[in-house]
Amino acid sequence: MNYKKLINEYTRNQKYLVIVLLAFIAVVSIGILIVHKMTLRSLIVMSSVCIFLIGLYFFRKKQFNDIYKSLSKEEQKELDLDINQTYFFSGRDYALSSKYIINLKNPKIIKYDSILIIDKTHKLSPHHNTQSVMCDMVYIFTKESKIGLIIKEYRIINSKEQYYEGLYSYIKAQNPNVLEGYTKANRKIINRKYNIKI
Numbered sequence: 001m002n003y004k005k006l007i008n009e010y011t012r013n014q015k016y017l018v019i020v021l022l023a024f025i026a027v028v029s030i031g032i033l034i035v036h037k038m039t040l041r042s043l044i045v046m047s048s049v050c051i052f053l054i055g056l057y058f059f060r061k062k063q064f065n066d067i068y069k070s071l072s073k074e075e076q077k078e079l080d081l082d083i084n085q086t087y088f089f090s091g092r093d094y095a096l097s098s099k100y101i102i103n104l105k106n107p108k109i110i111k112y113d114s115i116l117i118i119d120k121t122h123k124l125s126p127h128h129n130t131q132s133v134m135c136d137m138v139y140i141f142t143k144e145s146k147i148g149l150i151i152k153e154y155r156i157i158n159s160k161e162q163y164y165e166g167l168y169s170y171i172k173a174q175n176p177n178v179l180e181g182y183t184k185a186n187r188k189i190i191n192r193k194y195n196i197k198i
Helices: 003-010 012-035 040-070 071-086 163-174 184-194
Strands: 094-096 100-103 110-111 115-124 135-144 148-156
Touching: 003 012, 003 040, 003 071, 012 040, 040 110, 071 100, 094 163, 110 135, 115 163, 115 184
Parallel strands: none
Antiparallel strands: 094 100, 100 110, 115 135, 135 148
């Protein structure tokens, strides 16, 4: 397993969707030629939706490839080696290895040792009609970016499963120097140590 294989695995379902869409367009086009029943407007709308979804797939692939290309050859080798040797988990939004978090939702490669502060929070979800759904979130603050939402999970309040806790604990284990909590004191420490305002 290396970075490219990981991304191919992650985008496999989207690739199948693109193939199905292309087959669908071909079948509909043949059907139109045979029966002459579809209006031009319907064909344009259907084709536009298909083209948009296909374009979105290629755009996402390009984002992942651009991130990889932005690394030096040495960093690419280190990332591939690390994924090959230690990659063990891929969630819906991220993949983990011993040295990296690969954010799949907002394409990014984050080294654990670049994380300065980690923060977790949970609150009632405003997007659900009942008051029994919680939204758990983990944020990180790195030297390169001020804030990054790493995980956002919804769960039933009474559920003991806290999916985000595993990621939070793992990041702390991989980087013992990470500061816990987006507090005023921690922000002062980062400002004093790295001259970074967050």
